Amino acid sequence: MAEALRCGAGGIGGLADFLREYGEAVEWDMARYWPGRSLLELWRGTLSWRELKVFLKFLPPDSATARAVRSATPEDDTWTLDRHLLATVADAVRENTYALVKLQGDPKKTRRLKPPKPIPRPGVEQPKAGKVIRLGGRNPSSSKELAAAFRGGAAAQ
Structure with a gap:
């Protein structure tokens, strides 16, 4: 000012x-x-x-x-830093709950369970649907796919 x-x-x-x-x-x-x-x-x-x-x-x-x-804009003023941080915490809690249910739940019941989408925020792009990582089951992800996913897309050497 x-x-x-x-x-x-x-x-x-x-x-x-x-x-x-x-x-x-x-x-x-x-x-x-x-x-x-x-x-x-x-x-x-x-x-x-x-x-x-x-x-x-x-x-x-x-x-x-x-x-x-x-x-x-009014939307810019609505989303203050503390609201962005609160949305980030809420997203993290939802992701952790999803992971816990998937890992500890009955595979037959949790098979169709989708990961939660993050809370939409102004100025923040929604992540695009990437490749699904499968840790077990019929078609598990290969070590190269896992390495690429955790390195941000870089192929494993």
Whole structure:
């Protein structure tokens, strides 16, 4: 947020340019984070340009002004780092549960059990269905297929 205030003209001229571009978001944030204050006070003379600059400089990253400056979509803002990490943990638990059921369960009952698909996330590609690794049964995977799968596709030497 502070970087956006520094680019372009400085001082009051820079703040005025900033307000022309992001004024609505600033108005929204003032109502949310500074109740009882308004941008109208700037024009009435009861709010100084310095107070406005300090207010803008310390807005949190999830503020409407910060989102407007970085042109963030609502979906981008919904998926924060902690939500990505939580989805990763949920995927890991589901994969471990699947592996445990497959390894400890009755092969006749778990034969058609499919591995869980990861939770879809914005900006993260869904993995494509690769070759299935078979650890036993009629047609187990060869050592070359297992080596290629665990090396990321490189063939075993």
